[in-house]
């Protein structure tokens with residue numbers, strides 16, 4: 001008997017659905033074009049912009065990003081699905097990422113992860129019913145000497161103990177970083193970069209080769 005293949009990955013897009021990217025969002029993406037030699041190269045900034053605006057990058061948004069960048073939608077999906085940072089379905093306001101790599105594991109990350117699950121009442125890849133938290137695990141968060149580590153949105157928490165988890169998750173400021181975010185995403189729409197000031201990719205390569 002032949003195995004039955006079930007296609008769970010082919011996106012289904014409602015062709016009559018209204019656009020999800022506003023003109024302001026499209027313009028913000030286009031503002032990155034002068035930085036690169038091709039429009040396609042602005043794909044990662046585009047994904048960041050759309051996720052920051054909509055909370056996730058659904059199939060309809062992928063299709064519209066592809067239109068702006070003049071590339072096939074499959075290329076958008078290929079790139080997006082490589083990074084766990086990007087979500088194709090709605091996520092919680094805060095995403096808790098527990099490190100599952102060796103150093104953190106030796107220092108007790110399993111117990112910390114279990115404490116997070118117990119406190120939130122959800123499993124990995126799930127979101128709390130109130131939409132506040134989603135939970136993920138990822139490989140090394142680059143702070144191995146301070147494990148176990150938890151990332152809450154962009155804020156890294158080091159040396160976390162299971163008994164600290166409940167208080168940490170109740171802290172309203174647990175995702176707030178103490179330094180300003182990159183101006184790439186906060187100022188690019190208001191003040192497009194003058195392409196004259198930016199080296200082209202080929203110039204950078206020449207500088208690296210020199």
Ligand code: FES
Pocket residue numbers: 099100101102103104105139140141142143144145147149
């Ligand atoms: S192993 Fe956890 S931060 Fe590197």
